[in-house]
Amino acid sequence: MARAKSSTVKHTVISDFKEITKMRLSLSVVFSSLAGYLLGVETINIQTLILLALGGYFMVGASNGFNQIIEKDLDALMKRTQNRPVPSGRMSVRSAFIISSIFTLLGIIILYTINKQTAMFGAISIFLYACAYTPLKTMTPIAVFVGAIPGAIPFMLGWVAATNDFGIEPGTLFALQFFWQFPHFWAIGWFLYDDYEKAGFKMLPTGKKDKGTAVQTIMYTIWTIIVSIIPVFGFTGKLQLSIVAAIIVFILGLGMLNFAIRLFKEMTAKAARQLMLASVLYITLIQIVYVVDKFIN
Structure with a gap:
């Protein structure tokens, strides 16, 4: 009986750890940074990888931890977040703060061992996410713009880790993931509108689920597509795309654009959710195509 109880407690602790660091989100961010590294590196170093x-996971986990501490009272108002460790009372603010602080230190130290610029951009991402994006969410829709900056850093961060240099190549990777985040987050803001409204979060550009928001979602999807194919024209230094890869990337972009247009036509939570799922698939496949294209050409 004691063993069963211990197992339950262990499961709860592990579950809460996953929740406070948003493990799935953190792993997707790590995937982006590794893709950026593979694009920038000439000879793969497994230790650096x-x-x-590790450093990327710690940094994202820290950002999410601080975010949940700051928003604990607001999270308690929303069905989607009320069972998180801090608002539910399973984890104290002190414990969450200690975990987040340790993650911050570990993340910066680990990234610093790669190079100084990687650590600097990692630290900037934590600061902007916790100190700018999080408090702005209840003030203005501009929060999404601010949040897109730390959200776009991981793809770029990988290139900087590989080259110890910031130039047109990581800048292009940053721009791609930056513009992509607007249709992604506005789709989330649309189908979770009622829940966000309970906490006073202003996530949609017009503040409403209207044609204005849908049109802006389409426009930023188009910008994402444009940035995604720029490397094929040879303007982006060592970051290049073959014609075949560019065509694939363009077609994937049209697929995502189709869902953005569908949201404009249908104006439903279902259409918004489909766009969100399509956007996640899109950014994952784009990064895979970029990396595969580099190594086969």
């Missing part, structure tokens, strides 16, 4: 994965 592991350090980048």
Whole structure:
């Protein structure tokens, strides 16, 4: 009986740890940074790859931890978040703060062992996410713009980790993931509108689920598509795309645009959810195509 109880407690602790660090989100961010590293590196260093994965996970986990501490009272108002460790009372603010602080230190130290610029951008991402994006969410829709900056850093961060240099190549990777985040987050803001409204979050550009928001979603999807194919024209230094890869990337972009247009036509939570899922699939496939294209050409 004691063993069963211990197992339950262990499961709860692990579940809460996953929740406070948003493990699935953190792993997707790590995937982006590793893709950026593979794009920038000439000879793959497994040790650097592991350090980048660990450092990236710690940094994202820290950002999410601080976010949940700051928003604990607001999270308690929303059905989607009320069972998180801090608002539910399963984890104290003090414990969450200690975990987040340790993650911050570990993340910066690990990324610093790769190079100084990687650590600097990692630290900037934590600061902007916790100190700018999080408090702005209840004030203005501009919060999404601010939040898109730390959200776009991981793809770029991988290139910087590989080259110890910031130039047109990581800038292009940053721009791609930056513009992509607007249709992604506005789709989430649309189908979770009622829940966000309970906490006073202003996530949609017009503040409403209207044609204005849908049109802006389409426009930023188009910008994402444009940025995604720029490397094929040879303007982006060592970051290049073959014609075949560019065509694939363009077609994937049209697929995502189709869902953005569908949201404009249908104006439903279902259409918004489909766009969100399509956007996640899109950014994952784009990064895979970029990396595969580099290594086969």
